[in-house]
Amino acid sequence: MNFDLTPEQSDLRDAVSALGRRYGHDYFIAKAKAGEHTTELWAEAGKLGYLGVSIPTEYGGGGGGITDLTIVCEELSATGSPLLLLVVSPAIVATILAKHGTEAQRTEFLPRLADGSLLIAFAITEPEAGSNFHRLGTVARRDGDEWVLNGRKCFISGVDHADYVMVVARTADAATGRLVPALFLVPTDAAGLTKSKLDMEIVSPEKQWLLYLDDVRLPADALVGDGDAGLPALFAGLNPERITVAAMSAGTGRYALERASRYTATRQVWGRPIGTHQGVAHPLAHAAIQVELARLMVYKAATLYDQGRDLEAGVAANMAKYATADAAALAVDTAIQAHGGNGMTTDYGVATLLGAVRAGRIAPVSREMILNFVSQHVLGQEKSY
Ligand SMILES: Cc1cc2nc3c(=O)[nH]c(=O)nc-3n(C[C@H](O)[C@H](O)[C@H](O)COP(=O)(O)OP(=O)(O)OC[C@H]3O[C@@H](n4cnc5c(N)ncnc54)[C@H](O)[C@@H]3O)c2cc1C
Numbered sequence: 439m440n441f442d443l444t445p446e447q448s449d450l451r452d453a454v455s456a457l458g459r460r461y462g463h464d465y466f467i468a469k470a471k472a473g474e475h476t477t478e479l480w481a482e483a484g485k486l487g488y489l490g491v492s493i494p495t496e497y498g499g500g501g502g503g504i505t506d507l508t509i510v511c512e513e514l515s516a517t518g519s520p521l522l523l524l525v526v527s528p529a530i531v532a533t534i535l536a537k538h539g540t541e542a543q544r545t546e547f548l549p550r551l552a553d554g555s556l557l558i559a560f561a562i563t564e565p566e567a568g569s570n571f572h573r574l575g576t577v578a579r580r581d582g583d584e585w586v587l588n589g590r591k592c593f594i595s596g597v598d599h600a601d602y603v604m605v606v607a608r609t610a611d612a613a614t615g616r617l618v619p620a621l622f623l624v625p626t627d628a629a630g631l632t633k634s635k636l637d638m639e640i641v642s643p644e645k646q647w648l649l650y651l652d653d654v655r656l657p658a659d660a661l662v663g664d665g666d667a668g669l670p671a672l673f674a675g676l677n678p679e680r681i682t683v684a685a686m687s688a689g690t691g692r693y694a695l696e697r698a699s700r701y702t703a704t705r706q707v708w709g710r711p712i713g714t715h716q717g718v719a720h721p722l723a724h725a726a727i728q729v730e731l732a733r734l735m736v737y738k739a740a741t742l743y744d745q746g747r748d749l750e751a752g753v754a755a756n757m758a759k760y761a762t763a764d765a766a767a768l769a770v771d772t773a774i775q776a777h778g779g780n781g782m783t784t785d786y787g788v789a790t791l792l793g794a795v796r797a798g799r800i801a802p803v804s805r806e807m808i809l810n811f812v813s814q815h816v817l818g819q820e821k822s823y
Contacts, residue, residue, distance in 0.1 A: 463518025484554020498549030503744035515689025538671035640793035687762035691729035691769035698773035732761035
């Protein structure tokens with residue numbers, strides 16, 4: 439058992455942290471409140487190779503694994519910039535294309551995903567289906583050389599500045615006629631694709647959107663991979679998604695605790711720093727323990743995934759996602775408390791994360807669905823739904 443990062447991974451961690459600190463949480467929040475995107479940070483991270491760390495070198499990436507992308511996600515979050523689109527574009531979409539895209543798709547999309555010049559959102563959630571992916575109602579019909587997509591998606595992050603959105607739809611299986619999942623690359627300016635913004639109580643530059651697909655016509659090669667790629671391609675995105683989301687929560691927890699520790703070490707109310715009161719320090723110490731425990735599971739999941747041990751990685755990724763979401767929510771809440779009234783101000787940069795850490799217990803998979811997964815696959819209980 440080795441808990442050390444490789445020298446390259448250590449350097450990556452330090453370099454990403456330095457980049458994140460140069461921008462800082464104030465930059466992230468200013469962009470969010472102005473309705474703008476973190477374009478400069480994204481572009482710089484792309485140029486330095488951080489967005490493409492897990493993309494194969496032959497397609498312009500760093501040739502590393504999900505562990506490397508996990509480091510990027512955690513460190514940017516730990517410096518106050520939890521960039522949600524890291525989870526979508528490099529973690530989900532690039533992994534799916536690298537593993538299941540056609541050669542033409544890999545060549546066309548991966549180099550630009552690696553340098554950050556191309557953004558691809560990901561759309562699976564639907565208003566009617568919710569967590570039950572078997573009820574997906576977005577359907578792709580073949581019409582001559584084209585695909586025609588119809589359906590609705592909700593909560594889709596970042597569509598407003600993405601170039602494409604990878605849409606999970608269903609098509610009729612050629613042999614059986616049954617509807618099976620299929621993934622499509624839909625340009626965000628495609629005719630028939632419209633969107634409306636959801637008002638969310640989350641301070642983030644990435645907004646969530648409702649998407650309407652009305653007779654969206656796509657060329658044959660918009661289908662990701664070949665006709666049979668659908669389900670394996672979809673599953674290929676799940677573990678990287680959960681691991682990188684978990685890394686962002688862990689990083690956010692670290693960020694909140696760092697802010698709180700700095701504050702409690704200097705703020706004096708009774709003639710000495712408030713951190714000397716155990717009633718202030720112990721809850722922070724407890725949260726630090728929860729964050730560190732959860733982080734261990736994140737890196738276990740990433741390591742298993744990079745070793746190709748997908749089933750074990752799936753269990754660890756779900757557990758990591760569950761544990762980090764709880765730890766981050768606890769860390770942010772505890773950090774606010776330690777700041778007193780200042781904790782609720784924008785300037786102190788902690789309450790700004792409340793919405794995001796709360797959402798971490800819901801998306802991309804809710805804590806209840808993870809408990810269902812663990813009940814079934816770890817404890818051997820019968821499926822109840
Ligand atoms: C900030 C944010 C960003 C998002 N970004 C994206 C994105 O980019 N792309 C995308 O496709 N989606 C995105 N989502 C959607 C997200 O993945 C879903 O919200 C999530 O999967 C839960 O689905 P739902 O909202 O339909 O909840 P529902 O499925 O309606 O569930 C409601 C509640 O019931 C519980 N529940 C449901 N079924 C069961 C069961 N069998 N047993 C026990 N409890 C159950 C759930 O746990 C939940 O608490 C985002 C959501 C948020 C909040």
